[in-house]
Amino acid sequence: MPRRRPGRPRRDDQRPTRDLVLAAATALFAERGFDAVSLRDVASAAAVDVATVAHHTGTKAQLYDACFARVFTAEREVLEAAGERARAALAAGPGAALGALHDLVDVFVDFLEDRPETTALWLRRWLEPHRHGELDQRYAAPLYGLVEQLLAAAAQRGALVEPTPHVTVRSLVWAVHGHVVALAAHGGAGARERREFRAFVHRLLDALYPPAGS
Amino acid sequence: MPRRRPGRPRRDDQRPTRDLVLAAATALFAERGFDAVSLRDVASAAAVDVATVAHHTGTKAQLYDACFARVFTAEREVLEAAGERARAALAAGPGAALGALHDLVDVFVDFLEDRPETTALWLRRWLEPHRHGELDQRYAAPLYGLVEQLLAAAAQRGALVEPTPHVTVRSLVWAVHGHVVALAAHGGAGARERREFRAFVHRLLDALYPPAGS
DNA sequence: GGCATTATCCATCGGGCGTTGGATTAAGGA
């Protein structure tokens, strides 16, 4: 049971201030990018003073990193859970590899559609050249490795050798990012777009790893 | 023959000043983004005073738009020329559709690999939500329409109906963007990455639109 | 109740930003 720590309270302190700040900052950073968001913007969105932001999250760069880590930890948790289920399905029999792969992709698409700020932050990070090493090793590589294992299993299943799993996974991921960006462009409705994209991805997986009945 | 216009000359005026400024600004905007680049940065990179930048390109937003238009006009010209060739090949006989499609994709990949700033500016533009309408109508739609026509022809050729050409093209384009970003991440060498990506794309096209011998 | 600890806000500092007015230099046209 986390009791309140000492300190002057806000008028309305339902959520911890740090969470409030991180949530507000994440939304702003995702929408406008690092340099277009001022700490005063963040403070105003979180209804706190700018010095309070600094008190909880340090410098602006540290705040940005914290937002990034928060969003991508959430993504990794969801994908790792889905990966665990996929592995379990795989253990039940090698014939289930393709189905498990489809399920995993669905989870990924669902997640990014629900949290488009994840896509926005990913893209913004990729556009910072000096961060690529860190991005690759800490965030991208583990997730990609997971999907590559499933691809390899699916390839064996379909009696098809996958020569470049890394390229395949990356292309798939970027296609999803493009889908999310396009969804945001059309105002958020786009139920038909979502259906069409899922159909496309599944058709693509089937084409690359033909099911047994082919 | 364009004679020199009046005005105080620079020490070294081989290229028109406006071109110098636009080139320098494009490189900087692609690398760091709109807000992280100051007009003084641009002026310094172009070896010109900041007031000269303003004199030639107006406000910072106008300068950004000019860079954008310049880069995407170049892209459109290359793709339209390639599209013209593809259409000509198509006219020679419907059997050439798939080959023409492969060629067109190669041209696209070559272009973006050679000019990665195009990818950077595309991605940065897509991340500006209020620009989506303009982007779609003025830049993306014409290019997509061209490729969709070729896809439709290829689909007929392979006796395969393409249900969502727009989704297919978009996913392909974003996969290429992802490839270019990954290339930039690995320092620019990556000859193997380039080979693998081309192989993947062609394999993907063959899988979606199986050639006759299948 | 006294005290250390923590959270919050106010005020301010130095600096970089986009933009502009105006002086200076050089070319072309009469």
Next chain:
DNA sequence: TCCTTAATCCAACGCCCGATGGATAATGCC
């Protein structure tokens, strides 16, 4: 040759930024 036009630079203005020092209020512990 004189005048108009255009290109360039210098200097400055007002504004907003990120960061910080310090005052104040509320909590938990003794």
